[in-house]
Structures are given as C-alpha cells and as structure tokens.
Amino acid sequence: MSSPKDFVEVSTQLLPSPQTSADDDCFRQNTINNNKVVIFSKSYCPYCAETKQLFKSKFSGVKVEVIELDGRSDMDAIQDYIKEKTGKRSVPQTFIGRQHVGGNDDLQAAFKAGKVKTLLEEAT
Numbered sequence: 001m002s003s004p005k006d007f008v009e010v011s012t013q014l015l016p017s018p019q020t021s022a023d024d025d026c027f028r029q030n031t032i033n034n035n036k037v038v039i040f041s042k043s044y045c046p047y048c049a050e051t052k053q054l055f056k057s058k059f060s061g062v063k064v065e066v067i068e069l070d071g072r073s074d075m076d077a078i079q080d081y082i083k084e085k086t087g088k089r090s091v092p093q094t095f096i097g098r099q100h101v102g103g104n105d106d107l108q109a110a111f112k113a114g115k116v117k118t119l120l121e122e123a124t
C-alpha cells in the first residue's frame, strides 16, 4: 500500500563544474557523503532502470539522488573515481548512507536479504 507521502522523490543532480581535479574529488565525495541514497547511473542503462525502480516501488518516500552520467563531460572521471573507491566501473553504482552497495545485481541481492532496509534505517 502506498500513500501520497510515500511517493519517492528521484532527482537528477548536476555536479558543479570544479576548477581543479582536487575539487572534482571533493565534489564527488561530498555527493556521496551528503545524500542518503546516491545512484550513479546512465539514462539508457536497463540495470540502472531496475535499480531506480526498486527504490521507487519498495522505498517510496526515500529521497534518492540520481547522477545520470551519460552526456556529462566528467563522466569518465566520475567512473574512474568510483572505480578507485569501489573497484567497480560499471553503472549503476549505489551508495546508501555513504556505504557502497554495488551494481544492480548487488542491490537486488541486498534488498532480498533485507540489507537495503537496514542500511536506510541506519543512514542519517
């Protein structure tokens, strides 16, 4: 059952254009640190669509920050940064409460194990 307040808010954030590569990393880390749920995504990617749909259907009411990488001039740099942090370069990559959950397969498995709910509850 869902009520109006349960409707999930999915927004697409454009990171500001930083001046230096040190600023770049700062913006990327701040995006992960300052949002409860962050999904690095590509708009055409079917796995990304599944990840976004999971939050929409199962965690309505939770604000999800979606960074659509395709078309961004810093797409490769962001993917390099995520690879450096997590070992993974594919999209989607989901972070909950600053913790890396992983790609869509990882997220779906974490959901089935009840871990997504726990991470959301623990996230500030």
Ligand SMILES: N[C@@H](CCC(=O)N[C@@H](CS)C(=O)NCC(=O)O)C(=O)O
Pocket (backbone or CB within 6 Å): 042, 044, 045, 046, 047, 048, 079, 089, 090, 091, 092, 102, 103, 104, 105, 106
């Ligand atoms: N098993 C991965 C599959 C992800 C995947 O293959 N994503 C593609 C896009 S649909 C990808 O990242 N391709 C390389 C790229 O876009 O840089 C998952 O569940 O997340």
